Amino acid sequence: MVTAIVLIRAMRVEVTRVAEALAALEGVSEVYSVGGRYDLVAILRVSNNEEMARLVTQRMALVEGIRETETMPAFQAFSRHDLEAMFTVGE
Amino acid sequence: MVTAIVLIRAMRVEVTRVAEALAALEGVSEVYSVGGRYDLVAILRVSNNEEMARLVTQRMALVEGIRETETMPAFQAFSRHDLEAMFTVGE
Amino acid sequence: MVTAIVLIRAMRVEVTRVAEALAALEGVSEVYSVGGRYDLVAILRVSNNEEMARLVTQRMALVEGIRETETMPAFQAFSRHDLEAMFTVGE
Amino acid sequence: MVTAIVLIRAMRVEVTRVAEALAALEGVSEVYSVGGRYDLVAILRVSNNEEMARLVTQRMALVEGIRETETMPAFQAFSRHDLEAMFTVGE
Amino acid sequence: MVTAIVLIRAMRVEVTRVAEALAALEGVSEVYSVGGRYDLVAILRVSNNEEMARLVTQRMALVEGIRETETMPAFQAFSRHDLEAMFTVGE
Amino acid sequence: MVTAIVLIRAMRVEVTRVAEALAALEGVSEVYSVGGRYDLVAILRVSNNEEMARLVTQRMALVEGIRETETMPAFQAFSRHDLEAMFTVGE
Amino acid sequence: MVTAIVLIRAMRVEVTRVAEALAALEGVSEVYSVGGRYDLVAILRVSNNEEMARLVTQRMALVEGIRETETMPAFQAFSRHDLEAMFTVGE
Amino acid sequence: MVTAIVLIRAMRVEVTRVAEALAALEGVSEVYSVGGRYDLVAILRVSNNEEMARLVTQRMALVEGIRETETMPAFQAFSRHDLEAMFTVGE
Amino acid sequence: MVTAIVLIRAMRVEVTRVAEALAALEGVSEVYSVGGRYDLVAILRVSNNEEMARLVTQRMALVEGIRETETMPAFQAFSRHDLEAMFTVGE
Amino acid sequence: MVTAIVLIRAMRVEVTRVAEALAALEGVSEVYSVGGRYDLVAILRVSNNEEMARLVTQRMALVEGIRETETMPAFQAFSRHDLEAMFTVGE
Numbered sequence: 073m074v075t076a077i078v079l080i081r082a083m084r085v086e087v088t089r090v091a092e093a094l095a096a097l098e099g100v101s102e103v104y105s106v107g108g109r110y111d112l113v114a115i116l117r118v119s120n121n122e123e124m125a126r127l128v129t130q131r132m133a134l135v136e137g138i139r140e141t142e143t144m145p146a147f148q149a150f151s152r153h154d155l156e157a158m159f160t161v162g163e
Numbered sequence: 164m165v166t167a168i169v170l171i172r173a174m175r176v177e178v179t180r181v182a183e184a185l186a187a188l189e190g191v192s193e194v195y196s197v198g199g200r201y202d203l204v205a206i207l208r209v210s211n212n213e214e215m216a217r218l219v220t221q222r223m224a225l226v227e228g229i230r231e232t233e234t235m236p237a238f239q240a241f242s243r244h245d246l247e248a249m250f251t252v253g254e
Numbered sequence: 255m256v257t258a259i260v261l262i263r264a265m266r267v268e269v270t271r272v273a274e275a276l277a278a279l280e281g282v283s284e285v286y287s288v289g290g291r292y293d294l295v296a297i298l299r300v301s302n303n304e305e306m307a308r309l310v311t312q313r314m315a316l317v318e319g320i321r322e323t324e325t326m327p328a329f330q331a332f333s334r335h336d337l338e339a340m341f342t343v344g345e
Numbered sequence: 346m347v348t349a350i351v352l353i354r355a356m357r358v359e360v361t362r363v364a365e366a367l368a369a370l371e372g373v374s375e376v377y378s379v380g381g382r383y384d385l386v387a388i389l390r391v392s393n394n395e396e397m398a399r400l401v402t403q404r405m406a407l408v409e410g411i412r413e414t415e416t417m418p419a420f421q422a423f424s425r426h427d428l429e430a431m432f433t434v435g436e
Numbered sequence: 437m438v439t440a441i442v443l444i445r446a447m448r449v450e451v452t453r454v455a456e457a458l459a460a461l462e463g464v465s466e467v468y469s470v471g472g473r474y475d476l477v478a479i480l481r482v483s484n485n486e487e488m489a490r491l492v493t494q495r496m497a498l499v500e501g502i503r504e505t506e507t508m509p510a511f512q513a514f515s516r517h518d519l520e521a522m523f524t525v526g527e
Numbered sequence: 528m529v530t531a532i533v534l535i536r537a538m539r540v541e542v543t544r545v546a547e548a549l550a551a552l553e554g555v556s557e558v559y560s561v562g563g564r565y566d567l568v569a570i571l572r573v574s575n576n577e578e579m580a581r582l583v584t585q586r587m588a589l590v591e592g593i594r595e596t597e598t599m600p601a602f603q604a605f606s607r608h609d610l611e612a613m614f615t616v617g618e
Numbered sequence: 619m620v621t622a623i624v625l626i627r628a629m630r631v632e633v634t635r636v637a638e639a640l641a642a643l644e645g646v647s648e649v650y651s652v653g654g655r656y657d658l659v660a661i662l663r664v665s666n667n668e669e670m671a672r673l674v675t676q677r678m679a680l681v682e683g684i685r686e687t688e689t690m691p692a693f694q695a696f697s698r699h700d701l702e703a704m705f706t707v708g709e
Numbered sequence: 710m711v712t713a714i715v716l717i718r719a720m721r722v723e724v725t726r727v728a729e730a731l732a733a734l735e736g737v738s739e740v741y742s743v744g745g746r747y748d749l750v751a752i753l754r755v756s757n758n759e760e761m762a763r764l765v766t767q768r769m770a771l772v773e774g775i776r777e778t779e780t781m782p783a784f785q786a787f788s789r790h791d792l793e794a795m796f797t798v799g800e
Numbered sequence: 801m802v803t804a805i806v807l808i809r810a811m812r813v814e815v816t817r818v819a820e821a822l823a824a825l826e827g828v829s830e831v832y833s834v835g836g837r838y839d840l841v842a843i844l845r846v847s848n849n850e851e852m853a854r855l856v857t858q859r860m861a862l863v864e865g866i867r868e869t870e871t872m873p874a875f876q877a878f879s880r881h882d883l884e885a886m887f888t889v890g891e
Numbered sequence: 892m893v894t895a896i897v898l899i900r901a902m903r904v905e906v907t908r909v910a911e912a913l914a915a916l917e918g919v920s921e922v923y924s925v926g927g928r929y930d931l932v933a934i935l936r937v938s939n940n941e942e943m944a945r946l947v948t949q950r951m952a953l954v955e956g957i958r959e960t961e962t963m964p965a966f967q968a969f970s971r972h973d974l975e976a977m978f979t980v981g982e
Contacts, residue, residue, distance in 0.1 A: 074758065075195060076653065077168070077204045084320060087311045095241035104166060104237035105311050107258065107325040108381035113168045113235060115206075121711065121758070125784035129633045129651050138630060143653040144204060145782045146195035147762035150186035165303065167380065175775060178766045196766050198713065198780040199654035212256065212303070216329035220360045220378050229357060234380040236327045238307035257377060259350070259386045266502060269493045277423035286348060286419035287493050289440065289507040290563035295350045295417060297388075326386060328377035332368035347485065349562065394438065394485070398511035402542045402560050411539060416562040418509045420489035439559060441532070441568045448866060451857045459605040468530060468601035469857050471804065471871040472927035477532045477599060479570075508568060510559035514550035529849065531926065576802065576849070580875035584906045584924050593903060598926040600873045602853035620940065621741060622835065623714070623750045641787035650712060650783035659714045659781060661752075667893065667940070671966035675815045675833050684812060690750060691835040691964045692741035693944035696732035721957060724948045742948050744895065744962040745836035803923060805896070805932045823969040832894060832965035841896045841963060843934075872932060874923035878914040 073117060074124050075146040078132070080112040086137030087111045093135045099127045164208060165215050166237040169223075171203040177228030178202050184226045190218045255299060256306050257328040260314075262294040268319030269293050275317045281309045346390060347397050348419040351405070353385040359410030360384045366408045372400045437481060438488050439510040442496075444476040450501030451475045457499045463491045528572060529579050530601040533587075535567040541592030542566050548590045554582045619663060620670050621692040624678070626658040632683030633657045639681045645673045710754060711761050712783040715769070717749040723774030724748050730772045736764045801845060802852050803874040806860070808840040814865030815839045821863045827855045892936060893943050894965040897951070899931040905956030906930045912954045918946045 082090040087105060091112050095103045099118040106113050114132075118124050128143055173181040178196060182203050186194045190209040197204050205223075209215050219234050264272040269287060273294050277285045281300040288295050296314075300306050310325050355363040360378060364385050368376045372391040379386050387405075391397050401416050446454040451469060455476050459467045463482040470477050478496075482488050492507050537545040542560060546567050550558045554573040561568050569587075573579050583598050628636040633651060637658050641649045645664040652659050660678075664670050674689050719727040724742060728749050732740045736755040743750050751769075755761050765780050810818040815833060819840050823831045827846040834841050842860075846852050856871050901909040906924060910931050914922045918937040925932050933951075937943050947962050 077195065077197060079170075084315045084323075087315060091239075091241040095243055101242070103241040104168065104235075105239045105241075105307060106168060106235035106237050107310075107327040108233060108235040109324050110235060111311075113237070121784060125651060128653075128784060129657075133630045133633060141630075142199060142655055144195075144197035144199040144201060145653040145784075146197050146204070147758060147765060147782075148182075148196045150182040150194040150196075151192070152186055175770045175778075178770060196762060198765075198782040200779055202766075212329060216378060219329060219380075220384075224357045224360060232357075233382050236329075236380040238303060238310060238327075259377065259379060261352075266497045266505075269497060273421075273423040277425055283424070285423040286350065286417075287421045287423075287489060288350060288417035288419050289492075289509040290415060290417040291506055292417060293493075295419070324381060326377075326379035326381040326383060328379050328386070330364075330378045332364040332376040332378075333374070334368055394511060398560060401511060401562075402566075406539045406542060414539075415564055418511075418562040420485060420492060420509075441559065441561060443534075448861045448869075451861060455603075455605040459607055465606070467605040468532065468599075469603045469605075469853060470532060470599035470601050471856075471873040472597060472599040473870055474599060475857075477601070506563060508559075508561035508563040508565060510561050510568070512546075512560045514546040514558040514560075515556070516550055576875060580924060583875060583926075584930075588903045588906060596903070597928055600875075600926040602849060602856060602873075623741065623743060625716075637785075637787040641789055647788070649787040650714065650781075651785045651787075652714060652781035652783050654779060654781040656781060659783070667966060671833060674835075674966060675839075679812045679815060687812075688745060688837055689835040690741075690743035690745040690747060691966075692743050692750070693940060693947060693964075694728075694742045696728040696740040696742075697738070698732055721952045721960070724952060742944060744947075744964040746961055748948075805923065805925060807898075819967075819969040823971055829970070831969040832896065832963075833967045833969075834896060834963035834965050836961060836963040838963060841965070870927060872923075872925035872927040872929060874925050874932070876910075876924045878910040878922040878924075879920070880914055 073119060074121055075149065076116040076124060076128070077144045077146065078114040078116060078128070079110045079142040079144070080114060080138060081109075081140040082111045083137045083139060090135060090137045093137075094132065097127065097131055097135075099123065099131075164210060165212055166240065167207040167215060167219070168235045168237065169205040169207060169219070170201045170233040170235070171205060171229060172200075172231040173202045174228045174230060181226060181228045184228075185223065188218065188222055188226075190214065190222075255301060256303055257331065258298040258306060258310070259326045259328065260296040260298060260310070261292045261324040261326070262296060262320060263291075263322040264293045265319045265321060272317060272319045275319075276314065279309065279313055279317075281305065281313075346392060347394055348422065349389040349397060349401070350417045350419065351387040351389060351401070352383045352415040352417070353387060353411060354382075354413040355384045356410045356412060363408060363410040366410075367405065370400070370404055370408075372396065372404075437483060438485055439513065440480040440488060440492070441508045441510065442478040442480060442492070443474045443506040443508070444478060444502060445473075445504040446475045447501045447503060454499060454501040457501075458496065461491065461495055461499075463487060463495075528574060529576055530604065531571040531579060531583070532599045532601065533569040533571060533583070534565045534597040534599070535569060535593060536564075536595040537566045538592045538594060545590060545592040548592075549587065552582065552586055552590075554578065554586075619665060620667055621695065622662040622670060622674070623690045623692065624660040624662060624674070625656045625688040625690070626660060626684060627655075627686040628657045629683045629685060636681060636683040639683075640678065643673065643677055643681075645669060645677075710756060711758055712786065713753040713761060713765070714781045714783065715751040715753060715765070716747045716779040716781070717751060717775060718746075718777040719748045720774045720776060727772060727774045730774075731769065734764065734768055734772075736760065736768075801847060802849055803877065804844040804852060804856070805872045805874065806842040806844060806856070807838045807870040807872070808842060808866060809837075809868040810839045811865045811867060818863060818865040821865075822860065825855065825859055825863075827851060827859075892938060893940055894968065895935040895943060895947070896963045896965065897933040897935060897947070898929045898961040898963070899933060899957055900928075900959040901930045902956045902958060909954060909956045912956075913951065916946065916950055916954075918942065918950075 101117045192208045283299045465481045556572045647663045738754045829845045920936045921934045
């Protein structure tokens with residue numbers, strides 16, 4: 073599983089429509105309208121890097137009303153469950 | 164339910180330790196080490212704004228090795244399920 | 255009660271009109287024209303996060319003449335009255 | 346009456362203490378801990394420009410734990426009441 | 437007397453015309469074409485905050501060819517004469 | 528006559544002292560404590576470029592408590608008087 | 619051999635087309651679509667500085683759909699092979 | 710195969726040493742000292758995302774003299790050979 | 801003699817034409833196409849501040865294809881010859 | 892001949908000393924103290940890319956009092972003489 077977090081600035085009057093259009097794409101697990109410098113944050117979860125490439129540079133690129141995106145691919149996920157369970161990331 | 168996404172820059176040698184310390188906090192649902200300008204992204208989910216205030220300004224503030232954070236509180240969540248079920252903002 | 259402070263850059267010739275249009279929206283408690291990098295600061299006060307979402311991403315988005323906004327949702331309010339009275343924020 | 350909005354970045358572990366110290370100063374009407382790039386927003390209200398100068402460059406400067414401030418003096422206030430009463434900038 | 441310093445970026449071919457148009461406005465005491473990141477610096481001197489509001493958000497806003505402004509209202513003036521004379525700013 | 532405008536960020540607790548120290552330097556005609564991203568703005572007026580070099584890189588550099596400066600040398604001055612007298616750039 | 623790394627922001631819907639157009643240019647050794655603030659990174663390798671000038675300011679400039687580029691000419695290359703072999707860069 | 714490009718700012722006197730230390734790490738294919746805003750660019754090539762996580766957040770983090778890094782994971786590689794052979798993203 | 805260094809961003813397809821147009825202006829001693837965040841650097845040398853004002857705000861402003869400029873007027877020149885010869889800048 | 896322009900921020904009290912130290916280095920043709928966001932601009936001229944690497948990453952790195960540098964290697968030089976003589980990029 074490959075995860076990425078995407079920070080998005082949208083056209084002002086389009087924020088809700090962009091959020092819905094993104095949420096409807098396969099591979100987009102959640103979209104949040106947020107406070108701060110960005111309008112939306114999307115969480116992407118796909119099965120490999122090639123699908124991520126297609127989602128980010130092709131399918132998301134076709135959603136209209138997006139002004140700017142900054143994609144942050146996740147290297148590793150940390151969660152309490154993992155920590156309680158087995159997690160022994162050599163450090 | 165109140166959600167926030169937090170962008171985090173950590174001390175270089177501390178990234179993994181900070182990620183684990185954050186993931187161990189109640190209310191921190193996931194932490195990702197990421198590419199791009201930030202080191203970590205944390206997803207917070209708590210039951211109301213007061214808990215969010217405590218988590219962000221008090222409990223997370225005690226985690227050492229964090230250089231800078233930018234918290235983006237979510238106003239609204241969009242997901243395919245919601246869209247299919249015709250929009251019922253869980254809050 | 256949910257509060258947010260919004261930093262706004264408006265079209266140059268529209269600053270006063272934008273300020274008036276924002277001040278007329280329900281949930282916008284005050285608008286200030288200000289010096290510095292921003293043109294206007296708006297203080298929003300609504301009764302819950304859902305209304306905040308609607309105010310920020312839908313009703314404010316329809317005000318014309320706004321170039322850019324940065325919304326800062328308040329986690330917690332501090333004031334002398336609170337401090338004198340009961341305030342015992344565990345710290 | 347002279348108003349200013351101040352954006353504040355504080356030392357991470359000091360955010361709550363700084364907020365309380367600021368809120369205790371005469372002339373500081375409200376302080377909010379906020380999401381986004383800043384930690385706190387303070388609303389200042391004093392009776393003239395000289396008092397504002399003293400509050401910003403002298404009294405607030407003595408509060409420890411502040412890393413950076415950006416003061417936005419308000420030129421004019423807009424609110425629904427004023428609009429209804431046909432604009433009388435309190436100053 | 438209220439003073440403000442305004443940093444201005446103008447359309448490239450308009451710098452001189454903008455400078456002249458600003459210098460012709462009542463309340464604009466001097467305009468300089470400058471090196472660095474900005475094109476012009478204007479010094480404004482008016483008799484009170486209301487006039488400053490009108491000058492900055494209304495009359496200057498009508499000067500064409502301005503791309504961006506950043507207004508820095510002065511809190512306090514320091515000069516050798518003041519220092520030699522009576523200046524005893526409690527510190 | 529050569530003019531320069533200097534934007535200054537000072538140590539928080541030193542703003543007033545830095546302003547007074549700068550105002551006491553020969554060639555510094557005025558210093559203002561200001562709102563916005565900077566703490567102080569100084570207006571320098573000396574008789575030629577060599578004196579400006581000495582004032583900026585040597586004498587001002589010795590004033591303690593300054594964190595950062597950005598000097599904007601003026602190429603040309605515009606003022607209503609000049610405009611009325613048909614432009615004679617004093618230099 | 620002269621090397622340069624180029625950071626590229628492209629029009630959103632053009633990222634793949636721009637990447638292919640760049641990769642087809644002689645002297646462009648690789649192009650990557652990337653996460654973070656940029657859309658593409660291109661690695662250029664040509665035989666001398668004059669060819670680099672022509673590639674960057676003329677041939678790449680004709681590729682449509684590029685919004686912004688930042689070219690980082692390489693001064694020196696470091697690799698394990700060089701290090702194992704002869705590398706004795708006086709230090 | 711997973712690729713990432715890393716932009717690096719190093720301590721001024723350490724640039725060459727940092728470049729050599731990075732180039733000696735397994736998974737770091739090339740390091741360039743470059744002109745522009747960054748000091749070094751490293752090209753990382755490892756066999757999967759987990760190794761990338763370990764290389765970036767653990768092994769590179771131990772190299773001393775690095776001030777700041779910005780990692781850009783590659784989604785897809787484009788090269789003339791691929792284009793000639795009709796696009797087969799090696800991954 | 802008055803010197804200024806000008807950092808220039810040009811329209812992508814115009815970089816060479818802008819460089820030639822600038823180099824043809826009297827007072828522009830050299831123009832370089834450069835790597836990094838800027839496209840061109842111009843070195844200006846004229847006999848006094850008034851000519852510099854005219855060159856920067858009027859004649860250069862007419863060159864088409866320039867997006868942005870940042871002019872850095874030189875206060876003082878340092879060179880080995882000066883140092884070997886007489887240079888005794890009181891310090 | 893290889894040319895580079897270097898933008899430099901120096902420690903405030905060191906600007907003149909840094910300028911002299913840089914000007915004394917072989918390969919540094921001129922150094923200017925300048926207005927604007929930077930303190931100094933150095934023009935480097937050496938005979939090839941390897942010497943440029945050594946000058947920038949090793950010899951200049953040893954000059955104390957420099958806070959930050961941004962090196963812009965020149966791809967091509969344009970000057971009136973060249974234009975008159977029909978472009979022969981000396982390299």
